[in-house]
Amino acid sequence: MSKRPSLRGIQSVSGSGPGLDYDALVARDAAELLCRQSVGGLAVSAFASSFLAYMALGRAPLWHVIAWWLAMTGGLAIRSLDLLFSRRRRSSPAWSGGREILRFGCGVVLTAAIWIAFPLVFFSSLGGAGRTAMTIILSAMAGGSATVLGASLSLSIGYCAAMLLPVSIMFLRAGGQDDQILGMLGGIFFATMVLSSRVSHTSTMAALRLSRTNQGLLIEVEGQRNLAEQTNSELQTAQFALRQANLSLEARVQARTVDLEREVAERKRYAEELSRLASTDPLTGLYNRAMLSDRLFATLANAEESGGSVAVLFVDLDKFKEVNDVKGHHAGDRVLQVVAERLSGSLRPGTDLARWGGDEFVVVQKALGDPHEAVVLAEALRESLGRPIEIDLETILIDATIGISIFPEHGKAPDELIRAADVAMYAGKEEKRGKVRIFDPSLAEELVERHQLEQALREAIATDSLSLAFQPIVGASSEQCEALEALLRWDHPARGPIPPSEFIPIAERSGQILSIGSWVLREACCAAASWTGERPPAVSVNVSAAQVLSGDLAAEVFAALVRSGLPPHRLHIELTESLFAGDHGRIVSTLSRLREKGVRVSIDDFGTGFSSLAYLQNLPIDIVKIDRSFVRTMERDSHPVISAIVSISRALNLRMIAEGVENPAQAAMLRAMGVDYFQGYLYAKPLPASSVAQWLAERRDAFALASGSMAEQLAGLAGAALQYETTGDSPRVIPDGVEAR
Ligand code: C2E
Ligand code: MG
Ligand code: MG
Numbered sequence: 001m002s003k004r005p006s007l008r009g010i011q012s013v014s015g016s017g018p019g020l021d022y023d024a025l026v027a028r029d030a031a032e033l034l035c036r037q038s039v040g041g042l043a044v045s046a047f048a049s050s051f052l053a054y055m056a057l058g059r060a061p062l063w064h065v066i067a068w069w070l071a072m073t074g075g076l077a078i079r080s081l082d083l084l085f086s087r088r089r090r091s092s093p094a095w096s097g098g099r100e101i102l103r104f105g106c107g108v109v110l111t112a113a114i115w116i117a118f119p120l121v122f123f124s125s126l127g128g129a130g131r132t133a134m135t136i137i138l139s140a141m142a143g144g145s146a147t148v149l150g151a152s153l154s155l156s157i158g159y160c161a162a163m164l165l166p167v168s169i170m171f172l173r174a175g176g177q178d179d180q181i182l183g184m185l186g187g188i189f190f191a192t193m194v195l196s197s198r199v200s201h202t203s204t205m206a207a208l209r210l211s212r213t214n215q216g217l218l219i220e221v222e223g224q225r226n227l228a229e230q231t232n233s234e235l236q237t238a239q240f241a242l243r244q245a246n247l248s249l250e251a252r253v254q255a256r257t258v259d260l261e262r263e264v265a266e267r268k269r270y271a272e273e274l275s276r277l278a279s280t281d282p283l284t285g286l287y288n289r290a291m292l293s294d295r296l297f298a299t300l301a302n303a304e305e306s307g308g309s310v311a312v313l314f315v316d317l318d319k320f321k322e323v324n325d326v327k328g329h330h331a332g333d334r335v336l337q338v339v340a341e342r343l344s345g346s347l348r349p350g351t352d353l354a355r356w357g358g359d360e361f362v363v364v365q366k367a368l369g370d371p372h373e374a375v376v377l378a379e380a381l382r383e384s385l386g387r388p389i390e391i392d393l394e395t396i397l398i399d400a401t402i403g404i405s406i407f408p409e410h411g412k413a414p415d416e417l418i419r420a421a422d423v424a425m426y427a428g429k430e431e432k433r434g435k436v437r438i439f440d441p442s443l444a445e446e447l448v449e450r451h452q453l454e455q456a457l458r459e460a461i462a463t464d465s466l467s468l469a470f471q472p473i474v475g476a477s478s479e480q481c482e483a484l485e486a487l488l489r490w491d492h493p494a495r496g497p498i499p500p501s502e503f504i505p506i507a508e509r510s511g512q513i514l515s516i517g518s519w520v521l522r523e524a525c526c527a528a529a530s531w532t533g534e535r536p537p538a539v540s541v542n543v544s545a546a547q548v549l550s551g552d553l554a555a556e557v558f559a560a561l562v563r564s565g566l567p568p569h570r571l572h573i574e575l576t577e578s579l580f581a582g583d584h585g586r587i588v589s590t591l592s593r594l595r596e597k598g599v600r601v602s603i604d605d606f607g608t609g610f611s612s613l614a615y616l617q618n619l620p621i622d623i624v625k626i627d628r629s630f631v632r633t634m635e636r637d638s639h640p641v642i643s644a645i646v647s648i649s650r651a652l653n654l655r656m657i658a659e660g661v662e663n664p665a666q667a668a669m670l671r672a673m674g675v676d677y678f679q680g681y682l683y684a685k686p687l688p689a690s691s692v693a694q695w696l697a698e699r700r701d702a703f704a705l706a707s708g709s710m711a712e713q714l715a716g717l718a719g720a721a722l723q724y725e726t727t728g729d730s731p732r733v734i735p736d737g738v739e740a741r
Contacts, residue, residue: 033208
């Protein structure tokens with residue numbers, strides 16, 4: 001048995017409704033075949049029946065012949081019409097092959113019945129020839145049915161039977177020998193036709209099934225081809241998408257590569273910039289500390305290998321802080337840049353130069369033959385820095401102190417050598433012995449001590465361990481206490497009292513002088529405000545240059561006065577000469593503001609420093625304090641100096657105080673020269689704050705006993721006009737002229 005093909009393809013191609021199976025489709029084909037082949041069969045039937053009717057005319061009754069012919073023609077017409085309509089039926093999806101065969105069979109049975117009637121009605125009427133012609137025609141019809149009705153075995157056999165059996169029976173019943181033979185031949189022919197119909201039916205159905213099977217296979221092949229084509233097209237689509245993805249990936253990779261290259265270049269630039277920033281000082285472009293240390297390390301390693309010498313020069317600018325404070329940071333920065341340019345311009349190529357910090361620079365001189373070469377280089381550097389620097393149409397003069405250390409004598413490690421050079425530089429600054437100094441091991445101890453002192457001073461400020469002593473200033477003639485100078489005292493817990501000459505410079509260098517100075521000002525004003533009496537004395541406070549240049553001294557003074565309640569005329573400010581060497585603008589405005597309020601200004605230690613007649617004349621000052629070094633030596637050689645100071649001061653209408661008056665002879669000479677006031681051990685040593693009130697009271701008492709009113713005595717001795725100041729808490733004597741300035 002052949003394998004039934006799948007109907008999936010057949011159904012989809014034929015457009016049949018769901019549920020149709022293979023047999024139903026073959027049945028449809030069989031029905032269609034029957035209908036198609038019957039068209040010729042009906043035509044042959046019409047012709048054959050008409051011929052037989054014609055043959056029967058005249059031999060049988062006419063109406064029999066016409067009735068049979070009309071019945072046959074009617075039957076054939078009905079079948080023809082049915083065939084015609086069957087076309088439309090077949091186009092319906094619900095069309096059933098089995099039903100169509102049944103319907104067709106009914107038509108066949110109808111015409112077969114009419115054919116059966118012919119021999120039954122007309123056999124006896126027909127003669128021998130008529131019967132023979134009838135037999136031939138019916139046999140031909142039976143033969144044709146095997147093919148025409150081959151699609152239905154029952155119809156083809158039934159039709160054959162209807163064509164052959166009635167006529168054969170009629171011949172057998174006729175009784176003649178020939179008729180008997182013809183009857184039997186008819187039976188044999190029928191049997192043959194049955195076999196032939198079976199064969200024809202089998203081959204017809206096989207052909208129909210085969211056709212359907214082939215069609216199914218074709219459809220399946222077509223489906224698979226479509227599927228393959230679809231797969232192929234999907235494959236092509238996938239390949240295309242893959243190619244596109246590849247192209248886009250390549251483009252992205254290319255773009256990313258460009259990005260990466262740019263990123264790498266940027267990072268490289270960034271790393272270079274970072275390393276440049278990490279190794280250089282942004283303001284001057286010189287090496288910074290870290291870089292110099294690295295390079296010095298390498299230089300020392302080389303020198304150690306080759307047995308050579310290296311010099312480290314520590315350069316510190318003098319009074320750079322003042323430039324910064326007075327001229328501003330912009331000018332300070334420009335000065336540092338110019339200094340950097342000049343230093344590098346004075347060095348041999350290959351010499352390392354760095355900005356160590358602030359106004360400090362470090363030079364590393366390699367392959368040193370003799371330590372003296374370093375001194376020569378240091379002097380050359382100082383000389384180049386000493387040339388005037390022009391900034392914003394102003395000329396700035398800068399000097400530097402340079403400390404030198406030598407490898408391997410003063411140290412083997414970079415930091416050791418730099419520290420040694422730094423110590424040498426500090427020593428140079430402090431001792432004022434020379435602006436270029438080579439390290440000396442004893443210097444290190446000094447530095448450590450200074451450092452410790454600085455730390456201890458910091459603590460002393462924090463723990464309020466500083467105190468003030470007050471030294472009276474008396475009238476030269478009246479010997480009455482006119483003022484007391486506030487002098488700072490520091491009682492170190494371990495070392496005992498430390499003189500101001502030792503710790504004030506440290507405080508100035510470390511910047512602590514600003515807070516210390518403020519404290520002294522507040523403390524002195526408070527103490528003075530507590531001094532009572534008819535005419536309480538003023539207080540004279542020492543003020544450092546840093547306080548005038550960095551802070552707002554006038555505001556600080558006014559705050560201290562308000563806080564203590566001390567009237568301004570009872571406060572004197574002492575400034576040293578060195579302050580007036582620099583820019584006058586800021587100092588003049590500060591002093592003028594103070595003097596406007598009534599505060600007096602003294603020049604301390606006059607004659608020891610930057611003595612210039614010009615500033616005496618131009619600055620807003622009231623009193624000149626003649627340094628005690630002149631008083632000490634006045635009996636030997638300073639007499640003319642003091643005389644000169646007195647005449648100048650007189651000419652400029654300034655009052656004078658002589659410092660360090662220790663004996664009556666000095667006092668007498670100074671008095672004779674015309675000095676207004678005296679300060680010194682002859683009258684009193686600096687007194688603890690707690691003893692001042694008592695000392696003043698004793699002094700007042702002694703003075704009252706010795707003489708009448710102080711005002712009268714002053715007037716008598718100095719011949720000066722007396723002025724009574726009515727401002728403040730009590731009237732007091734103001735030397736003539738002071739107020740007027
Ligand atoms: P100065 O302002 O010239 O103070 C006078 C110094 O001379 C004081 O020294 C005082 O004790 C001393 N002296 C006074 N009479 C005599 C005398 O007859 N013979 C001798 N041999 N010396 C006498 P001191 O207290 O050691 O002060 C030294 C310097 O310290 C002061 O000199 C002043 O420049 C500074 N100083 C003191 N206190 C302060 C302060 O509060 N602030 C600032 N910035 N400097 C201060
Ligand atoms: Mg003083
Ligand atoms: Mg002094």
